[in-house]
Amino acid sequence: MQDxxxxxxxxxxxxxxxxxxxxxxxxxxxxxxxxxxxxxDDPSISRMTVVVKGDEDILxxxxxxxxxxEESLAVYALDPARSLYRELLLIKLSCGxxxxxxxxxxxxxxxxxxxxxxxxxxVVELTGTPHKIDAFIEILSQYPILEMCRTxxxxxxxxxxxxxxx
Numbered sequence: 001m002q003d004x005x006x007x008x009x010x011x012x013x014x015x016x017x018x019x020x021x022x023x024x025x026x027x028x029x030x031x032x033x034x035x036x037x038x039x040x041d042d043p044s045i046s047r048m049t050v051v052v053k054g055d056e057d058i059l060x061x062x063x064x065x066x067x068x069x070e071e072s073l074a075v076y077a078l079d080p081a082r083s084l085y086r087e088l089l090l091i092k093l094s095c096g097x098x099x100x101x102x103x104x105x106x107x108x109x110x111x112x113x114x115x116x117x118x119x120x121x122x123v124v125e126l127t128g129t130p131h132k133i134d135a136f137i138e139i140l141s142q143y144p145i146l147e148m149c150r151t152x153x154x155x156x157x158x159x160x161x162x163x164x165x166x
Contacts (some may be wrong), residue, residue, distance in 0.1 A: 002055065003053065003055070004052070005051070005052055005053070005054065005059045006049060006050070006051050007049075007051075007062065007063065008050075008076055008078060009021060009066055009074070010040070010045055010073040010074040011048060011071045012073065013045055017046070021069065024066060024069065030052055031053065032050055032051070033053060034049075034087075035048065035152050036049045036151060036152040036154045049152065051152060079157075086129065086153070086154055087127070087129070087133050087153055088127050088150070089125070089127075089148070089149075089151075090125055090149050092123045092146040093121065093122050093145060093146060094121055094143070094144035094146050096119075103124075103140075106140065110135075110139075111126070111128070112124045113125045130153055
């Protein structure tokens with residue numbers, strides 16, 4: 001069964017490390033569903049959040065291969081029951097007098113913010129779980145979408161411990 005897995009990779013913050021991790025996935029034939037990278041509380045370490053599809057054997061192989069990279073400090077899969085996932089969506093919608101009010105209502109229901117408004121368009125920002133973002137896009141698909149961009153998932157384990165500091 002091809003489940004989605006969220007993997008955290010802590011790496012040395014060196015030039016080219018993102019390319020090396022991404023090329024490792026490509027060489028092994030693993031498709032990256034989403035990828036986000038950011039600095040951590042330690043500027044010498046970056047955190048990658050990688051979403052991949054695969055069974056448990058593929059997940060184990062991805063973790064094993066990624067851990068062998070020289071820059072890898074820690075590689076682990078997040079347990080969905082003990083983790084938080086968020087994405088950011090920016091979506092530009094065509095709107096006029098007839099559609100502005102219904103679009104505002106949809107935004108209010110989902111907790112989205114209208115961050116730009118003109119006579120004929122609005123740009124909306126929404127942060128939430130991947131499921132919430134998918135549902136919001138599905139509802140908005142009945143309106144003309146002019147442009148859309150979406151970050152990949154970023155994720156963190158719940159609780160007060162520092163995650164898998166290996």
